[in-house]
Amino acid sequence: MKVLLVALNSQFVHSSLAIHSLHAAVKGKKGCEISMKEYTINQEEDHILRDLAGKKPDLICFSCYIWNIETVRRLVRNIKKIDPSIKILLGGPEISY
Template identity: 50%
Template sequence: VLHILSDITERNIDVLGFACYIWNIEMTLHVVDMVKAVRPDIKIILGGPEVSFTADEILNRCHAVDYVVQGEGEEAFYQLISALQNGKDGLGEEIPGVRGRHITGELMGST
């Protein structure tokens, strides 16, 4: 875990994405919390089968997670990254399959 944090802090990373499965979800959430403690500006996106049906639960449980991409996420992930690159939060655009935490703390996006 420490080498992951070291790599992240040494690089100019804006967004981190994690594929979540039953066997790695707890470690992923632990790493995400540690990343946000060091680099609160990084946007954290989770996807994969372990979070696809529990987006709100994950977002409420782990405030370090900014977005959850549900289901087949290739197109949604692309649209979200495009929105972020254009200075948008990706939530007002209602990207299908994306849930996230607005700056106000409210959970937004498609369900």
């Protein structure tokens, strides 16, 4: 399975501990090809969307926080329009269900 961990940070100088920790825990596991992408909330959503879709993942995992949840929601809707077969997993403090 091709897994893509995604963080939308508030600034370029920030890095997501969450996706780096998950990547380290899963890296090297048999049957799982895992990679990471970090963006900022100030980047154009079309650019992010094209980049994500171009990776051809089976699963995209988003790290969700108060500063990125609305952007993540829009990206998820648009990813599903481009390729409904991509599975989406949301995690982080903004996810309550």
